[in-house]
Amino acid sequence: QSALTQPASVSGSPGQSITISCTGTSSDVGNYNYVSWYQQHPGKAPKLLIYEVSNRPSGISNRFSGSKSGNTASLTISGLQAEDEADYYCSSYTSSSTRWVFGGGTKLTVL
Amino acid sequence: QVQLQQSGPGLVKPSQTLSLTCAISGDSVSSNSAAWNWIRQSPSRGLEWLGRTYYRSKWYNDYAVSVQSRITINPDTSKNQFSLQLNSVTPEDSALYYCVRGGGGHNYAFGYWGQGTLVTVSS
Numbered sequence: 001q002s003a004l005t006q007p008a009s010v011s012g013s014p015g016q017s018i019t020i021s022c023t024g025t026s027s028d029v030g031n032y033n034y035v036s037w038y039q040q041h042p043g044k045a046p047k048l049l050i051y052e053v054s055n056r057p058s059g060i061s062n063r064f065s066g067s068k069s070g071n072t073a074s075l076t077i078s079g080l081q082a083e084d085e086a087d088y089y090c091s092s093y094t095s096s097s098t099r100w101v102f103g104g105g106t107k108l109t110v111l
Numbered sequence: 112q113v114q115l116q117q118s119g120p121g122l123v124k125p126s127q128t129l130s131l132t133c134a135i136s137g138d139s140v141s142s143n144s145a146a147w148n149w150i151r152q153s154p155s156r157g158l159e160w161l162g163r164t165y166y167r168s169k170w171y172n173d174y175a176v177s178v179q180s181r182i183t184i185n186p187d188t189s190k191n192q193f194s195l196q197l198n199s200v201t202p203e204d205s206a207l208y209y210c211v212r213g214g215g216g217h218n219y220a221f222g223y224w225g226q227g228t229l230v231t232v233s234s
Contacts, residue, residue: 032219034219036217036219036220036221038221045209045225045226045227046209046224048217048221048222051217051218051220051222052218052219052220057217057222089158091220091221093219096176097175097176097179098160098175098176098177099163099173099175100160101160102157102159102160103157104157105157
């Protein structure tokens with residue numbers, strides 16, 4: 001069982017917006033602004049989409065945005081495109097000796 | 112552009128040592144702002160951070176408590192690479208292993224990933 005809780009799947013139609021939640025505890029998501037999000041296509045390595053809750057690395061579309069409230073972080077994808085169909089993972093720094101924890105992943109289907 | 116190229120065997124026998132290497136281009140293993148991590152992914156355990164090495168005037172290591180007694184991550188400055196050794200492996204250590212750069216402007220996140228090495232622990 002992963003330390004951070006994500007929905008197993010979400011879906012949306014092209015052009016729509018979807019939000020993926022990531023729930024942790026006061027030891028990780030709730031205590032640090034070090035939440036990051038990753039996109040993983042089949043057979044590929046994860047790709048960093050968001051770091052420090054809401055920052056986008058260079059080259060990442062502004063259709064991807066992140067936020068946090070309490071122990072829950074969220075990734076919103078606006079203007080869904082077929083190429084957004086992938087698995088999405090959240091991660092957080094944690095005060096435990098584990099250092100970093102991950103969510104179990106959310107499969108996004110673009111209908 | 113940072114690139115990470117992994118190498119190492121894909122099959123390891125139980126009780127033996129898993130050894131992987133990650134060659135770095137576009138950055139330095141001795142960078143004062145980056146950290147060099149190993150992360151694995153399996154259907155049963157999901158994504159799991161294993162440990163890191165990093166240089167801040169001297170070398171440091173952090174390891175996940177789940178593997179702390181069995182893991183070593185070493186930098187090799189002469190070859191600009193770093194390595195993973197995991198001792199006494201069991202079938203539970205079968206996974207896709209990634210070398211990953213953390214930090215370097217993406218604070219507490221993992222910005223660059225190697226291509227992954229599928230490691231199977233089996234006799």
